[in-house]
Amino acid sequence: MIHSLPNYIDMKVGLFIPCYIDQFYPQVGIATLQLLEKLGCEVSFPLNQTCCGQPMANSGFASSSKGCDKNFVGNFRGFDYIVGPSGSCVLHIKDHLKDDDRPGEAEHIRKNIYELTEFLTDVLKIEKLDASFPHKVGLHTSCHGQRGLHLSSMSERNLPEFSKPEKLLGMVKGLELSHPARTDECCGFGGTFCVFEEAVSVKMGKDRIAEHAANGVEYITGYDESCLMHLEGILKRMNSNIKAIHIAEILNSNA
Amino acid sequence: MKTMKHAEAAAQFISDEPRTDWHNETLWFVRQKRDKASHGLPEWEQLREWASQIKHHSLSHLDQYLVEFEKNAKANGVTVHWAANGEEHNRIVYDIIQKNNVQRIVKSKSMLTEECGMNEFLHSKGIDIVDTDLGERIVQFRNEPPSHIVLPAIHLKKKDVSDTFHEHLHTEKGNNDPQYLTEAARIHLREKFIASELAITGVNFAIAETGGFVVCTNEGNADMGTHCAKIHIACMGFEKIIPKAEHLSVFLRLLARSATGQPITTYSSHFQKPREGQQMHIVIVDNGRSKQLGRADFRNSLKCIRCAACFNTCPVYRRSGGHSYHTAVAGPIGSILSPNLDMRANADLPFASTLCGSCSNVCPVKIDIHDQLWKWRQVLVAEGYVDTTKKVGLKGMAFLLAHPSLYRFAGKAGRTVMRLFPWLVNNKLNPWYKQREMPAPPKESFREWYLKNKQS
Amino acid sequence: MSAREDILKAVAANKPEAVDLPVIDQTQVISYANLTEQFKTVLQSIGGSAVEINDLSDLKNELEEKKAAGEFVVNRITELGELNDAATKMSPEELAAVEITYLKAELGVAENGSVWLYESQMGNRLLPFICQHLAILINKESIVATMHHAYEKIDSGREGFGVFLAGPSKTADIEQSLVIGAHGARSLRVFING
CATH class of the missing domain: 3.40.50.10420 (NagB/RpiA/CoA transferase-like)
Incomplete structure (x- = not known):
């Protein structure tokens, strides 16, 4: 059954698929698109999009990512909302997108770009989902989505607890969710950190995986494919049975 | 004597994995004590x-x-x-x-x-x-x-x-x-x-x-x-x-x-x-403090009361040890203070972070530490304190990503990713591949799928 | 002198635009139903001990017994009897032999188990630190909830020296194992009178 929500039908959503998802994880883009359509959104994918510019900016080359910014604004102007399945890329746009030729349009994008679980929770205000995923799943809380976009409460802060992705996973039939011992420690991906600080990066990833493995999970999920790509790389090298899966794929699943 | 850069010193520290685990656990325990006290x-x-x-x-x-x-x-x-x-x-x-x-x-x-x-x-x-x-x-x-x-x-x-x-x-x-x-x-x-x-x-x-x-x-x-x-x-x-x-x-x-x-x-x-x-x-x-005071982006670092909460919470510090920062004040706060004292000697430090933001969250005087790390990276690049290889790679990438057709061409070229994601090269010299597998290349990109399935 | 001028000039040139001080609104600060209980619980958790007393007779007896047994004890509490004034003039070497010091503190702080001591209450700045053991008397009604309340009551600039002292000297510098008795007093007992 499809939960069409008629009041959202006129909502024009621009689908932002980060470059590495486009190139390596098309199934995440497909799941995101299908999920949003199921929920009644009018979604289109601007064909000339590339990258948000984050890899350059986080490496100190923000000044070189002006071309990326312009291309982004060109692709995503005119939408009511821009939605992407990556907390990190969305945060980058929110914080840093600039276009001197079209400052108003850049501002509109900054204010109306959402990470997927944030969009489902805060804009569509989803209370139920027709999804089923009968597996033991561990949630990896990616930092930029959590501490930057406030997708969930943070262990360091003395503020009320909540979690947007967890609330959504709670609507999935058969899913058994577990938390790693350190609920929100970084996995060590960190953009180009993953290669320039290879030893620390991998050690951090291994430690995250060990905590999920101790919970006996079959899958590690999250809302940031970049972190999952890093964890997956380590899991595969370890010949682990644990698989990495993006939250969009779970929320869109119908087993 | 040449000072080792953070990444190199960290790799050396981590080569003794049980000791690294112990260091990490010990400092995490201190972080947990801090959590308990603050939540009280x-x-x-x-x-x-x-x-x-x-x-x-x-x-x-x-x-x-x-x-x-x-x-x-x-x-x-x-x-x-x-x-x-x-x-x-x-x-x-x-x-x-x-x-x-x-x-x-x-x-x-x-x-x-x-x-x-x-x-x-x-x-x-x-x-x-x-x-x-x-x-x-x-x-x-x-x-x-x-x-x-x-x-x-x-x-x-x-x-x-x-x-x-x-x-x-x-x-x-x-x-x-x-x-x-x-x-x-x-x-x-x-x-x-x-x-x-x-x-x-x-x-x-x-x-x-x-x-x-x-x-x-x-x-x-x-x-x-x-x-x-x-x-x-x-x-x-x-x-x-x-x-x-x-x-x-x-x-x-x-x-x-x-x-x-x-x-x-x-x-x-x-x-x-x-x-x-x-x-x-x-x-x-x-x-150097009056100079730091004049840097609007970085002056907040002078609020520091030296509690070291940012050390204890930092996943990088816990796994690389204080000596890898080669400065009197290590950890995240050291990484935003030290470049002010000597940019050339400490150019590696703002990069010794995943920008996870935990440091800013524990800071009792609310220094925006991880944002300042990001801003120091911009300054260090602009002032020319970053390796040329890094520069060439990232500038090339920036060019590619600013041009959609080039981006798609690079992707299409067997998705060898060499040019698109220079760090994802499948060879032994590649730091990604050293301890991690590459993502398996799919038969088509999302865009290709979209054109086939949604634009017809 | 030039460094001073240079620094002040650079600071004046580089400081940010003036901002006001925040108002510390004490109604937003934690309160405790029972200040004495809170003080005792926290003090015990940081390695000290707290004893509630109704009069000073036990403490007086203890002091007399120790003196009679020839222990080097220093009393700075008028209510307990004669003050050991000689100790205030002693050298560090001599004071290092002090077994117990008895001091009266100005107030206790419930949130952290500390007491405030003025220099005049110590007799000698070194005494509370160099003695092997420390016994401190406070009045029950002097216990305040938090440090905000404490600073309202004390004038930290009034004398030459003062200290918030919380528990015995301690360290965890060896593998984070807590050891009581680093350089200062090996134990602290706080007697809460009232």
Whole structure:
């Protein structure tokens, strides 16, 4: 059954698929698109999009990512909302997108770009989902989505607890969710950190995986494919049975 | 000797994985204690806000408060000295030592004197200082710098300390009991305190209104030293100034809870006047601070109260150890302070972070540490302190990603990714591939799928 | 003198635009139903001990017994009897032999188990630190909830020296193992009178 929500039908959503998802994880883009359509959104994918510019900016080359910014604004102007399945890329746009030729349009994008679980929770205000995923799943809380976009409460802060992705996973039939011992420690991906600080990066990833493995999970999920790509790389090298899966794929699943 | 860059030193640290795990767990335990203490106060977030605002106010009136502090301290019978940089600071301390012709000098923990390289300077003049904080004494015996600003010997295990004490204090070989080892240090250092002629301390807070200053310790070493010696020199970075004594309430509530999870340090000593017959000196040091004050993006770093909560929470620090930061102040806060002192030498440090943001969240004075790390990266690139290979790769990538057709062509070319994601190359020299598999290339990109399935 | 001028000039030139001090609103601060209980609980958790007393007779007896047994004890509490004034003039070497010091503190702080001591209450700045053991007397009604309340009551600039003292001297510098009795007093007992 499809939960069409008629009041959202006129909502024009621009689908932002980060470059590495486009190139390596098309199934995440497909799941995101299908999920949003199921929920009644009018979604289109601007064909000339590339990258948000984050890899350059986080490496100190923000000044070189002006071309990326312009291309982004060109692709995503005119939408009511821009939605992407990556907390990190969305945060980058929110914080840093600039276009001197079209400052108003850049501002509109900054204010109306959402990470997927944030969009489902805060804009569509989803209370139920027709999804089923009968597996033991561990949630990896990616930092930029959590501490930057406030997708969930943070262990360091003395503020009320909540979690947007967890609330959504709670609507999935058969899913058994577990938390790693350190609920929100970084996995060590960190953009180009993953290669320039290879030893620390991998050690951090291994430690995250060990905590999920101790919970006996079959899958590690999250809302940031970049972190999952890093964890997956380590899991595969370890010949682990644990698989990495993006939250969009779970929320869109119908087993 | 060439200093190893952070990544290289970190890799060396991690090569002993069980020890890395132990270091990580130990510091995580401290972080958990901090969480428990902070969650015990419903007003925690408000306290942080107040602390941040008091510091902001103090920085915005700093010249007035420094003058007020000096005036009041002088009226209290304290001699006030000013040092533009580390050398001047060291010279002032040396002159006081010379003038009074003293030999026996004890020092409690002062990160400022580490920053100025005071011990080394005085050593070169034939003057030896006894560090009296237990952790600092341990690393001093070993000829190592502290690896943490609150827990200076946190990189060492009991056995290491036992071996060191066996060598220097003739404790039983193989007796690793912390109680026994601490007792040995107590006996050794009490002798030093009692005999000391001059005591050097840091300053946690200096109060403009009273001209007094506060020094916090758990061991009591600052008090043992200063109340025994006939001369006390307190060294402070000028950002330690706060307006009034009542503001201490906010900072003393935050400091120990953030540092170790204690509700307050054992001793929060308020020094106001020298005792009868004692000389008291304060050295007010700039050493790059006024420059940092002028950098709008980075001046917040001067709010730091040196609690080290950002060290303990940092997933990178916990797995790379303090020495990998090759500076007096390590960890995330060190990585935003040190480039101000020397951009070339410390250009690697702002990159020794995943920008996860946990540091900013634990900071009791709400320094936007991870944002400043990001901003330092921009400055360092703009000023030309980043490797050429990194530059070429990232500039190439930026060009590619600014041009959709080139991007698609690079992707299409068998998705070899070489040009698109230079770090994802499948060969043994590639740091990604060393311990991680590559993502399996799909048969089509999302865009290709979309064109086929949605645009028809 | 030039360093001073240079620093002040640079600070004046580089400081941010003036901002006001925040108002510390004490109604937002934690309160405790029972200040004495809170004080005792925290003090015990940081390695000290707290004893509630109704009069000073036990403490007086203890002091007399120790003196009679020839222990080097120093009393600075008028209510307990004769003050040991000689100790205030002693050298560090002599004071190192003090077994117990008895001091009267100005107030206790419930949130952190600390007490405030003025220099005049110590007699000698070194005494509370160098003695092997420390016994401190406070009045029950002097216990305040938090440090905000404490700073309202004390004047930290009034005397030459003062200290918030919380528990015995301690360290965890060896593998984070807590050891009581680093350089200062090996134990602290706080007697809460009232």
